[in-house]
Amino acid sequence: MTPELSDLRQSIIAQLPKAELHLHIEGSLEPEMMFMLAQRNMVEIPYTSVEEIRKAYAFSNLQDFLDIYYQGMAVLCSEQDFFDLTYAYLERAQSDCVRHVEIFFDPQGHTSRGVPFDSAIGGILRALEEGEKQFKISHRLIMCFLRHLDEASAFETLSQAEPWLDKIAGVGLDSSELGHPPSKFARVFALARQKGLKLVAHAGEEGPPGYVWEALDHLHVDRIDHGNRALEDEALIQRIVAEKKTLTVCPLSNLKLCVVSNLVDSPVKAMLDAGIKVTINSDDPSYFGGYINANFAAVADAQNLSIDNLKTLARNSFTGSFLSDEHIAQHIAAVDLVMDEFC
Numbered sequence: 001m002t003p004e005l006s007d008l009r010q011s012i013i014a015q016l017p018k019a020e021l022h023l024h025i026e027g028s029l030e031p032e033m034m035f036m037l038a039q040r041n042m043v044e045i046p047y048t049s050v051e052e053i054r055k056a057y058a059f060s061n062l063q064d065f066l067d068i069y070y071q072g073m074a075v076l077c078s079e080q081d082f083f084d085l086t087y088a089y090l091e092r093a094q095s096d097c098v099r100h101v102e103i104f105f106d107p108q109g110h111t112s113r114g115v116p117f118d119s120a121i122g123g124i125l126r127a128l129e130e131g132e133k134q135f136k137i138s139h140r141l142i143m144c145f146l147r148h149l150d151e152a153s154a155f156e157t158l159s160q161a162e163p164w165l166d167k168i169a170g171v172g173l174d175s176s177e178l179g180h181p182p183s184k185f186a187r188v189f190a191l192a193r194q195k196g197l198k199l200v201a202h203a204g205e206e207g208p209p210g211y212v213w214e215a216l217d218h219l220h221v222d223r224i225d226h227g228n229r230a231l232e233d234e235a236l237i238q239r240i241v242a243e244k245k246t247l248t249v250c251p252l253s254n255l256k257l258c259v260v261s262n263l264v265d266s267p268v269k270a271m272l273d274a275g276i277k278v279t280i281n282s283d284d285p286s287y288f289g290g291y292i293n294a295n296f297a298a299v300a301d302a303q304n305l306s307i308d309n310l311k312t313l314a315r316n317s318f319t320g321s322f323l324s325d326e327h328i329a330q331h332i333a334a335v336d337l338v339m340d341e342f343c
């Protein structure tokens with residue numbers, strides 16, 4: 001690859017309007033903010049410096065990361081903490097030309113520590129609404145169930161969300177995948193669907209293709225988060241393409257969690273080539289070393305993505321979103337306008 005091509009890609013990526021569809025807000029907690037909140041809330045953390053925190057972010061699998069991630073979120077206590085966290089993410093997203101976000105939060109990671117559900121969601125929503133005014137970034141909020149906990153806890157969480165349902169777009173499923181297949185949550189997802197919520201689930205990040213089938217057949221998801229291992233099953237690929245399901249891939253996350261050993265092996269290019277509606281996302285950017293543009297750039301260089309590939313990825317991020325058709329059309333027009341300048 002010539003340096004000119006890499007530079008051209010970088011400037012396209014920087015200017016492309018995009019949506020982020022796979023972002024855990026607790027995973028955007030930067031070490032500096034972790035220290036600030038630890039002091040503010042008098043919470044002890046097992047680190048003495050930002051450098052020490054960054055050094056601890058070396059993971060060999062998903063569980064390694066999750067142990068550190070749950071420990072990190074212990075500094076989030078008040079409504080203001082959740083506001084500060086979310087607002088900082090939106091400020092950062094704006095600088096990457098993000099126009100729409102669909103963010104996850106993990107209420108059970110907070111209620112289990114005695115933090116009220118209302119404090120977490122109240123602060124996040126207040127920041128999303130303020131961010132919409134300040135940065136013109138629209139939003140949807142997705143509440144995730146922690147799959148290492150039981151079905152009863154997920155039902156309890158859904159009932160805590162009842163007063164907020166008009167502000168929650170959907171439910172998701174995250175945390176330790178292996179040993180916790182989607183079918184474990186079929187009944188709570190069915191209830192969420194009855195309540196008019198959109199449905200997404202992490203599947204095929206570490207788990208087998210069978211978990212992706214289950215997310216489709218037992219949970220009836222609108223979108224699959226990650227879905228890397230779907231590529232191992234030709235019939236599954238055909239199903240995903242036929243149903244135009246969006247897969248929210250997270251390249252730097254996959255690298256840091258050893259889902260792939262090199263970005264050359266990221267599923268992005270293979271999914272594009274197979275006709276799958278793939279998007280690029282940052283997952284937990286503070287832990288994985290990069291926000292959305294860094295994810296785009298890293299995979300674009302590693303896989304020699306074409307200008308047309310970049311355009312498809314930006315378009316997919318909007319067509320795969322839960323925005324209205326009218327808003328999607330407006331964003332697509334903005335993507336095409338930027339691309340016209342480069343062609």
Ligand code: ADE
Nearest residue numbers: 024174175176202283284
């Ligand atoms: N929670 C936060 N990030 C996650 C990931 N990549 N997979 C599963 N659960 C998560």
Ligand code: ZN
Nearest residue numbers: 024174225283
């Ligand atoms: Zn995730």
